[in-house]
Amino acid sequence: MLRQLITIMMITKLRYGNTNTYFIRSDKSGMLIDTDYAGTLPSFFKAIKENNIRISDIEYVIATHYHPDHCGLIGELIKHGVKLILADVQRESVHFSDRIFNRDDLPYEPIDETKAVVISCDESREFLDCIGIAGEIIHTPSHSDDSISLILDSGECFIGDTEPPEYLEGYESNPKLEKDWNGIMKFHPKKICFSHINERNI
Numbered sequence: 001m002l003r004q005l006i007t008i009m010m011i012t013k014l015r016y017g018n019t020n021t022y023f024i025r026s027d028k029s030g031m032l033i034d035t036d037y038a039g040t041l042p043s044f045f046k047a048i049k050e051n052n053i054r055i056s057d058i059e060y061v062i063a064t065h066y067h068p069d070h071c072g073l074i075g076e077l078i079k080h081g082v083k084l085i086l087a088d089v090q091r092e093s094v095h096f097s098d099r100i101f102n103r104d105d106l107p108y109e110p111i112d113e114t115k116a117v118v119i120s121c122d123e124s125r126e127f128l129d130c131i132g133i134a135g136e137i138i139h140t141p142s143h144s145d146d147s148i149s150l151i152l153d154s155g156e157c158f159i160g161d162t163e164p165p166e167y168l169e170g171y172e173s174n175p176k177l178e179k180d181w182n183g184i185m186k187f188h189p190k191k192i193c194f195s196h197i198n199e200r201n202i
Helices: 002-009 041-050 074-079 086-094 100-104 121-130 165-170 174-183
Strands: 009-014 022-023 032-033 060-062 083-087 117-119 137-140 146-152 157-160 190-193
Touching: 009 041, 022 190, 060 074, 074 083, 083 086, 083 121, 086 117, 117 121, 121 137, 146 174, 165 174
Parallel strands: 032 060, 060 083, 083 117, 157 190
Antiparallel strands: 009 022, 022 032, 137 146, 146 157
């Protein structure tokens, strides 16, 4: 119970571009969920300073998926000593955005995945527990094959770009999205944290 209270009290929403990113501070560690586009590092540093977060407080970073607006700063954060948590279902997608950043001539540090901590979703609860975060990572591939969601035991659910459940009513059939939401709802989340719209209580 104490761990859950700490997790609830120490979730900070950061928005310094077009993507909601979140920082979870536990009694043992700190983890950043997603980053924004390449080139937003100065805005990122300003945002964490405004929220009394130091770069040394961020021990880990995880991306809900490797589209450019979710992973643009990961390579630079690794150079600052932040460790990447990489779900094994994401390994083939780590460099998906490289060509986009190169095309747009943006300041981008490619991700060195050899320095990542690679875990499976099945191993995620044990790993997260070791860093003081009670929760689990699940594979939610309806948006992209590498998409994952982080669900905390305290009720917060970080789903990246997974479409809201009401979108199901607009599709004649979307079995991937339906399966993702069935998997998410098994954890009885209390709050859904989206990447591009406001949080929503369940």
